[in-house]
Amino acid sequence: MRIAILIFDKLTALDAIGPYEVLSRVPGAEVTFVAKEAGPKRTDTGFLQITADASIDELTDPEIVLVPGGEGNRPLIADEEVLDWLRAVHETSKWTTSVCTGSLVLAAAGILDGLEATSHWAYLDRLAEGGAIPVERRVVEQGKVITAAGVSAGIDMALTLVARETHDDVAKAIQLGIEYDPEPPFDAGSPDKAPPQLVELIRNLETQGEAAAAS
Amino acid sequence: MRIAILIFDKLTALDAIGPYEVLSRVPGAEVTFVAKEAGPKRTDTGFLQITADASIDELTDPEIVLVPGGEGNRPLIADEEVLDWLRAVHETSKWTTSVCTGSLVLAAAGILDGLEATSHWAYLDRLAEGGAIPVERRVVEQGKVITAAGVSAGIDMALTLVARETHDDVAKAIQLGIEYDPEPPFDAGSPDKAPPQLVELIRNLETQGEAAAAS
Numbered sequence: 001m002r003i004a005i006l007i008f009d010k011l012t013a014l015d016a017i018g019p020y021e022v023l024s025r026v027p028g029a030e031v032t033f034v035a036k037e038a039g040p041k042r043t044d045t046g047f048l049q050i051t052a053d054a055s056i057d058e059l060t061d062p063e064i065v066l067v068p069g070g071e072g073n074r075p076l077i078a079d080e081e082v083l084d085w086l087r088a089v090h091e092t093s094k095w096t097t098s099v100c101t102g103s104l105v106l107a108a109a110g111i112l113d114g115l116e117a118t119s120h121w122a123y124l125d126r127l128a129e130g131g132a133i134p135v136e137r138r139v140v141e142q143g144k145v146i147t148a149a150g151v152s153a154g155i156d157m158a159l160t161l162v163a164r165e166t167h168d169d170v171a172k173a174i175q176l177g178i179e180y181d182p183e184p185p186f187d188a189g190s191p192d193k194a195p196p197q198l199v200e201l202i203r204n205l206e207t208q209g210e211a212a213a214a215s
Numbered sequence: 216m217r218i219a220i221l222i223f224d225k226l227t228a229l230d231a232i233g234p235y236e237v238l239s240r241v242p243g244a245e246v247t248f249v250a251k252e253a254g255p256k257r258t259d260t261g262f263l264q265i266t267a268d269a270s271i272d273e274l275t276d277p278e279i280v281l282v283p284g285g286e287g288n289r290p291l292i293a294d295e296e297v298l299d300w301l302r303a304v305h306e307t308s309k310w311t312t313s314v315c316t317g318s319l320v321l322a323a324a325g326i327l328d329g330l331e332a333t334s335h336w337a338y339l340d341r342l343a344e345g346g347a348i349p350v351e352r353r354v355v356e357q358g359k360v361i362t363a364a365g366v367s368a369g370i371d372m373a374l375t376l377v378a379r380e381t382h383d384d385v386a387k388a389i390q391l392g393i394e395y396d397p398e399p400p401f402d403a404g405s406p407d408k409a410p411p412q413l414v415e416l417i418r419n420l421e422t423q424g425e426a427a428a429a430s
Contacts (some may be wrong), residue, residue: 011238012236013232013235014232014235014236014393016230016232016234017228017229017232017263018229018232020228020229020234020262020263021227021228021229021366023260024260024263025260031260031262031263032262033263034374040266042407045239045240045246047235047239047245047246047248047250048232048235048239048246048265048266049265049266050263050264050265050266051263051264051265053253053264058281068351078218087222090238098306100394101337111309121394137397139398140401142296143329150392150393150395151392151393151394151395152370152393152394152396152397153394154396155367155399156379156397156398156399158402159400159401160400163400163401165380168401168411169413171400171403172399172401172403172409172410173403173409173411173413173416173417175399175401175403175404176404176406176409176413176414176417177365177366177417178229178365178366178367178404179315179322179335179336179364179366179367179368179401179404179405179410180366180367180394180397180404180406181353181367181369181399181404182312182367182370182397182399182404183353183354183369183371183373184374184390184395184396184397185371185375185378185386186378186383186386186387186390187389188386188388188390188391189389189390189391189394189395189396189397190391190394190396191235192388193396194385194388194391194429195384195388197389198384198387198391199311199391201388202388202391202392203366205392
């Protein structure tokens with residue numbers, strides 16, 4: 001099973017690595033990190049370099065494609081070469097997926113037109129502007145298109161995808177292998193659970209990031 | 216806050232990237248991926264290359280040190296240069312931490328002698344051999360030493376660590392930022408919850424990995 005994870009400078013690492021850790025454990029999986037241009041990419045914090053082993057030109061027929069989030073994916077929204085690749089890949093993919101603001105890129109490619117989809121909670125409005133029907137769920141399945149909410153939601157999405165593509169027991173075995181039995185020390189992982197002042201803080205930080213990226 | 220994450224060939228990516236994604240968001244954090252020798256490292260699947268920006272020689276006084284797991288950390292257990300670095304770093308660290316089988320390396324350095332600690336569930340026996348007192352908890356705090364269970368437990372550990380080092384609200388804000396409101400599609404993330412045949416399957420796969428690494 002050929003899996004392409006699209007990366008770029010200033011991606012959010014966990015958006016990509018969470019699903020990678022799940023999907024790479026499916027028997028027969030072949031995961032390739034791809035980018036517009038192959039080579040090392042710096043994550044959004046600047047602290048981590050991960051490498052795209054191939055350019056998108058080199059992998060045109062993945063069965064699964066995944067687009068992660070991070071402020072660095074905003075330029076992709078206007079990059080016709082990347083969007084054309086996504087459209088072409090989507091024609092033949094078994095699954096087209098995103099994590100966090102990766103859904104904004106899928107929307108820009110027209111892949112989410114009229115479909116329910118999700119994104120990081122602070123970006124659901126942006127998703128609507130892109131033609132999707134934003135919904136506040138952690139994993140949104142619409143036929144072969146699966147979108148996940150912010151960052152860590154990619155782990156839940158990938159387990160769901162493995163169950164659909166193979167068998168529940170394969171997903172359960174992988175969940176057990178990565179000991180995914182979460183016990184967050186706080187219950188603050190979504191805007192309806194976190195203190196309102198923290199919701200405002202994070203929303204403002206995200207908005208500032210957008211403004212900085214656009215300037 | 217200087218944070219060193221020790222990487223190596225054949226690490227399990229999520230062990231390192233989960234905590235990185237949390238810790239790197241603490242205001243003032245400076246995360247450095249270090250290795251015995253700087254440069255690119257391949258994860259245990261072979262599908263992903265991440266880079267150590269510095270050698271361990273170059274970062275001798277991190278306030279937080281984190282050792283992830285993955286079959287590639289077994290050689291470190293007998294690598295006196297790495298163990299000496301860990302011992303020296305532990306002298307002055309504010310927090311010495313591990314994820315998954317990273318605790319086997321801490322044990323080899325003598326850091327877990329007589330302390331309660333955890334590891335991936337399939338390796339708790341090995342941890343006892345290393346002088347620690349293995350406990351089946353997801354995050355085990357013993358003074359400044361914090362160990363996490365398998366792979367994904369590093370996210371919970373890092374949020375706990377952020378709360379201890381800064382303030383609960385900082386941890387909550389980061390949890391909200393990475394939308395860590397987990398909804399695994401199955402309840403199979405620990406050996407007491409997963410079907411017994413899957414527990415045996417994963418235990419055998421892990422043991423085979425050990426045998427192959429040792430051969």
